[in-house]
Amino acid sequence: MRLSCIVNGEEREAENVWEGESLLYVLRERLGLPGSKNACLQGECGSCSVYMDGVLVTSCLVLAGQAEGREILTVEGLAGEDGLHPVQEAFLEAGGVQCGFCTPGFVVATHDLLQRNPRPSDAEIREALAGNLCRCTGYAKILDAVRLASRKMGSA
Amino acid sequence: MEFLQPSSLWEALEAKAAHPEAVPISGGTDLMVEINFDRGRPKTVLDLSRVPELGEWAPENGHVRVGAGVTYNRIVAELGADLPGLAMASRTVGSPQIRNRGTVGGNLGTSSPAGDGLPPLYASDAEVELSSTDGTRRVPVSEFVTGPKRNVLRPDELISAFRMSRATGPQQYAKVGTRNAMVIAVCSFGLALHPEWGSIGACIGSAGPTPIRATEAERFIEGVLAEGGLWETREPLNDAVLGRFGEIVATAARPIDDVRGTAAYRTYAVGVLARRSLGWAWDEYRRGGP
């Protein structure tokens, strides 16, 4: 089937989409957007997190056709003309990135958290990021990065 | 694979009538895992995510009727006052990403004994609304689920909604798992106090082939409350009564040993959850809570 949706503000079309494939597969393999990562395909790791119509979802659990006509925002769409988004800067500055595989998911989930709750408590950060796994950092620096992002965005 | 995408409930029911083999998908948080791992490749998929009727809820004389496609996130945000037990259970489901997509309709469709949406429905005698082009029938949730991953849904039917009484007393949901989020329940317990009827609903989750109403424990505590006039005086429940309630609840469990826990642990833990839940709910009632 053919799939059209708006991805990072642009109208995009994918041809020959198999009805059973996930939005994650469409993004990575058909639309050339490999930022969202594939690590579990079962909703457990969060590395494929994107927004669909403004709602944070794991794109591996969205059936391609469910995204028809929807607005998708991926990690590739967060940076602006003038450089990285403050959440991305904060992950770099705080050392919240090691191998980087989990980072796109954490960045998108953190973006979502700070939009809803600009000054989250540590418990709220843990709760909001419970669906994102990292095998490298031990999470301490990821929490630092979220706190830093919150401060950056608060002063911006 | 054929992909059907109705845009109204009637269209969806017609599609299901024409394609009884079609597998519905709502949030996809159960079904997509099956498809991604090739554990069953449906010939036809019926996408319910664009059926507006399924995403609506409304009060209905003392009850609330909730469309099968209302997500956990919306239940937490919109139904915390009317359905506090279900909202508490919804808060324990998966992660924000899962709660943004997952639905109680999907939880019913999966009919897992560990489904967190189910014990609160049992504890308030919810009815599941099943629709087809021939009409609608309402089935008590305890009759809807017939076994692990089994239910009475016919091939031409969809789950359109569930309907349960609005809370008039405190409700609780408690769950044992290895961490605070992203866990399948080792065991769980849902409780609803119904002061206007002098009754209690209690349901065990993840410790049997289906969720199990703890009816003997319900009758026990109803008796204690009625005999002591406690609904009126709002006096405290003593520890012996709370403990006894937990013990009787535990006798209703029919758990198995599996990777998440042993049967013995589940039986014990369900009793603890029940005792604590009743304590919390009764304290709230004494403070004049809902």
Ligand SMILES: Cc1cc2nc3c(=O)[nH]c(=O)nc-3n(C[C@H](O)[C@H](O)[C@H](O)COP(=O)(O)OP(=O)(O)OC[C@H]3O[C@@H](n4cnc5c(N)ncnc54)[C@H](O)[C@@H]3O)c2cc1C
């Ligand atoms: C990472 C992760 C964590 C999870 N954590 C939890 C948890 O903590 N607690 C818990 O209970 N569950 C959990 N789940 C399981 C799942 O999220 C729930 O069962 C959820 O309620 C499923 O809803 P859905 O809309 O996504 O269902 P779907 O996957 O869309 O559908 C599930 C089943 O129901 C059927 N179905 C869906 N809607 C209808 C309908 N209207 N009529 C008829 N049949 C229908 C489908 O055909 C399918 O068989 C988790 C899943 C994942 C991936």
Ligand code: FES
């Ligand atoms: S790849 Fe989607 S949650 Fe892990």
Ligand code: FES
């Ligand atoms: S940085 Fe390697 S998985 Fe998180």
